[in-house]
Amino acid sequence: MGFFNQVANYAHKAELRESKDEILVGELIRSLSHRGWRVCQVVAHSDRQQVAFKLPGDEVLSRVTIMVDRRSGSGALTQSLGSKTVVSVAAEMRNDVADPDDLAAMWRTDLANLFKVPVRGEVRVNHQLNKVTARTFDMVDLDQMVQGHQVNAAGFVDWLLGMTDNLREHLRPHKK
């Protein structure tokens, strides 16, 4: 094996190390698609991937967006995070008809959100006229789920589904 091969192998391994979040997102898309969730939006660049799904047949939710943000900047904070990655889940519920009473709810939630400091795991509801969203975020350790090519995302997918269930219950009272 010559110098060329050594360099190429190093570059290849570096690519895989840098691709852990993409590997996880790929597995996420596959797992959720097989559960009947339908991809409707993919926004991805080097260290942040966002995938939105439609949930046909769901009694409350119309759309769920999952964002995996590796935050691989060069700052001290992002370096200290290592393989820790921020995962956000936003669930959206739509009402076809806007109710004037929604205005009052909208202002209440807007006001409440104004004084909320982002805390991991906390659910924040945002009320628009005919759309209500609930979002939360947490941190996951990519190294625990992706090692080389090996992906163990089953636990991650279950955890995401649990988060979605939680958001659904926050939105259910607003469903008309």
Added chain:
Amino acid sequence: MTADGNQVGPEPLQTVVDRVRAGQVGPDVNVWWPEASGWMPLNTIPEAMAMLTGVASGPVDSGAAPAASAMPAAPAGAADALMSGLSDQELDDEFMGLLKRSWELYKETELATSIDEAVLGGIVTALVDCGFVVIDIETAGAPIVTGATAAPTASVDVATAGLPAPRHQLRLEAPDTGARVTVALEHLTPDAGSAKLLGQLAAVVIGYGERVPNFSQVSQALRQEVASAFVASPEPGTVSWDADLGSSYVFAQIDLLLELEKYVSSDLAVDHELLRRHLAAVVNTLRTFVRSRFGS
């Protein structure tokens, strides 16, 4: 207006109507307003009668009907005139009909903007199902970056770095062999109008790459890549070459036009099996090209 011989007002028409309802004056009380030709009984004015009876009247002749006994027309009167002749139920039904149709039209637009991303998700699902792992995703609109995790091919133009990517790009790797599949997808009909005219079309470049063991083979592919760069607007079926000098991959790529509606229904359900069959057919051909050219 006169009551007990006294003239009162000016006051809004609604106030006069309220006086009639309260029995303070009769329905034939005389009223006058600036545009009127003279005093006339209230019960000869259609709009006043409609307000008195609580039943919407027919279209009101604005030249003949006053909005108030001695005041300019009030906005509520104009709104009532707008809705005259229609019951609350009819108005509600019309409103719901408009809203329902708006949702239908919105969903058509939504399909036009989402169908390419639904196919992207379908390609990921079909390939990950078979054991590939995703190692790069760049989507249209996201800035192009350079470096180890940049675009699927090594041929990122420095001049385009930082600009929005014009198409979705995927790169996947087979863990067992290291073989790679790349997909670049550009939605050609991203708005509802062009999609209705032409269908949901996408220009797709699918690539298959393998690692080759020595530098000379990669440099040979790079020379062919330069030649490929001169192929402007490749026609479907054109095979071009690409190489990644850093990790020693050579790629064969083919341009295709795909009808996205074949893979995605109007409610965004994806036919993963059809996608898998088509990807399998293309990858099989490209793998043959790569192996016959480079013997890897």
